[in-house]
Amino acid sequence: MAASFGDFLERLYSSRARFDSLWAELRHSYDANLHKDVLFRNSLALGDRKPLYLSSSGPFSPGLVAESLSQIWMGSGERLRVEEARRSRGDNEHILTISDGCVAWTRTSKAPTVVVEEDARTSVGLLGAKRLFDVPTLRLMLEQVVAEPVATISTAGGDCVRLRATPRRDEVLWPHLLPFGADEYEFVADCERGVLVSIIGYSEKKPFEAYTVQHVLFDQVFDEALFSRSLGQDELVDRRLGAFVNKHEIATKSQNGVGIYVLDAGMESKLGIVAGHTKRDITMINVYGAKTIAKLTYVAPAFNESIWLFEQSETATDLKEMDEYFWREISREGVGLAISDPGEGRGWRIIRLVKDATKIALISRVSLDVLTEVSLSLVPLAENPWL
Numbered sequence: 180m181a182a183s184f185g186d187f188l189e190r191l192y193s194s195r196a197r198f199d200s201l202w203a204e205l206r207h208s209y210d211a212n213l214h215k216d217v218l219f220r221n222s223l224a225l226g227d228r229k230p231l232y233l234s235s236s237g238p239f240s241p242g243l244v245a246e247s248l249s250q251i252w253m254g255s256g257e258r259l260r261v262e263e264a265r266r267s268r269g270d271n272e273h274i275l276t277i278s279d280g281c282v283a284w285t286r287t288s289k290a291p292t293v294v295v296e297e298d299a300r301t302s303v304g305l306l307g308a309k310r311l312f313d314v315p316t317l318r319l320m321l322e323q324v325v326a327e328p329v330a331t332i333s334t335a336g337g338d339c340v341r342l343r344a345t346p347r348r349d350e351v352l353w354p355h356l357l358p359f360g361a362d363e364y365e366f367v368a369d370c371e372r373g374v375l376v377s378i379i380g381y382s383e384k385k386p387f388e389a390y391t392v393q394h395v396l397f398d399q400v401f402d403e404a405l406f407s408r409s410l411g412q413d414e415l416v417d418r419r420l421g422a423f424v425n426k427h428e429i430a431t432k433s434q435n436g437v438g439i440y441v442l443d444a445g446m447e448s449k450l451g452i453v454a455g456h457t458k459r460d461i462t463m464i465n466v467y468g469a470k471t472i473a474k475l476t477y478v479a480p481a482f483n484e485s486i487w488l489f490e491q492s493e494t495a496t497d498l499k500e501m502d503e504y505f506w507r508e509i510s511r512e513g514v515g516l517a518i519s520d521p522g523e524g525r526g527w528r529i530i531r532l533v534k535d536a537t538k539i540a541l542i543s544r545v546s547l548d549v550l551t552e553v554s555l556s557l558v559p560l561a562e563n564p565w566l
Contacts, residue, residue, distance in 0.1 A: 451481030
């Protein structure tokens with residue numbers, strides 16, 4: 180009997196083990212010119228951007244990575260090893276990311292430092308494997324799109340079904356998972372193993388970015404050393420803290436960092452946020468112990484939108500002044516706000532402010548009035564228990 184979309188879903192959501200381990204070779208490629216056009220079209224919706232930054236010489240000019248080839252080793256307990264070779268305009272870069280299931284280590288051929296992420300779940304270097312093979316990631320992706328079967332095929336050594344998918348209305352797609360800016364996707368799903376072997380992003384019916392599994396082997400036996408890494412005594416380390424929901428843990432690990440601000444309880448209630456029932460995530464990134472950046476995500480059911488907060492110490496420079504945007508400055512309740520608003524419609528609005536020694540930027544598609552009210556509701560983490 181031919182493979183079906185139902186077979187894939189049953190395998191993906193089954194409690195039965197799909198495989199104990201795998202090795203795969205993955206190719207990631209995109210058409211640089213089409214990718215540039217897609218980026219420019221989507222960048223129009225974020226803030227009130229200056230026309231200068233829509234030129235091919237602006238900071239959004241892509242073409243940085245035309246193709247990459249990766250080898251992926253996936254073991255039990257969320258252990259991963261990804262070796263990636265990127266090629267761009269004749270220049271090459273090699274990236275190695277290793278995770279023991281808890282901590283992720285990343286080294287590149289272009290930097291002397293080792294990036295150590297204390298929560299491997301937040302490691303972008305592992306997403307190449309997760310977007311295709313990791314069960315929670317695959318389930319999240321499918322929840323954010325409307326997928327329908329198109330044909331059954333045989334590829335990558337298995338019976339597969341080709342799916343056409345479009346973004347679900349009012350759903351917020353995590354940009355690292357699927358080709359950013361696509362209005363349509365094509366998935367090829369391995370029905371026997373419950374994994375994807377291909378993801379292609381389309382814009383206006385033209386394919387511009389693809390992730391393709393070229394070879395895959397399941398249930399291989401690997402040397403344990405593949406998933407372990409120890410730091411040398413003299414190695415330069417860029418240590419990044421992971422995602423936490425315990426405010427005491429944040430306070431302990433956030434030395435020399437930023438004061439964390441969150442929504443007060445009244446604003447959470449107005450946005451329809453109920454503790455334990457909506458996503459509230461906080462990521463702390465500590466660089467050389469000198470500064471800390473906080474990234475918070477709120478999902479507001481009352482408005483069917485998300486609100487992102489980016490925070491860092493006033494002396495840090497990573498949260499740039501965003502000179503590519505037009506800003507309008509206002510004062511509300513004695514607080515100075517800088518607003519970049521693309522106007523009516525579904526554009527992403529930006530509000531910047533400073534509280535004590537913390538720079539804060541809020542980004543969302545809620546109305547300007549609501550986002551302004553949210554920005555005025557921020558309180559120190561200690562005044563609103565996280566869970």
